[in-house]
Amino acid sequence: MRPSQAATGTDLRAMTRETGWNFAGDAARWQAVVRRAREADGVFCYAVTTTGVYCRPSCASRRPRRENVRFYATCAAAEAAGFGPCKRCRPNALPAAPARCEAAKGAP
Secondary structure (H helix, E strand, O other), X not given: OOHHHOOXXXXXXXXXXXXXXXXXXXXXXXXXXXXXXXXXXXXXXXXXXXXXXXXXXOOOOOOOOHHHEEEEOOHHHHHHOOOEEOOOOOOOOOOHHHHHHHHHHXXX
C-alpha cells in the first residue's frame, strides 16, 4: 500500500509497521499532516509560513496549503527558524494525558 492509499490512522500505523515508514521525506510527512496522524507526533513538526506558527502533525487546525508548509525535525528547529508554537495543539508541551494522570494521583 502506498502512502497516498492509506485511508485512516489505523491503515497508516499498519503501513508504518509493515514498511518501516519513518516520515523521512516531505511527501510522507505531508500525508501524515493531511491525515492528522498521531503516530507522527514527536517525529517531526510542520510550520506554516503565512501564519508564522508550527504544529504537531495531528493538529486539528485548518489544513494549510502545501506550498506554505515547511517541515522540521524538532520544535527547537522550527523556533530557530522564527516560528512560534500553535496555541491549539501546543507542540512544545508534554502530552496532556500524563499530566492528568499525575494530577489524579495526588487528588484525594
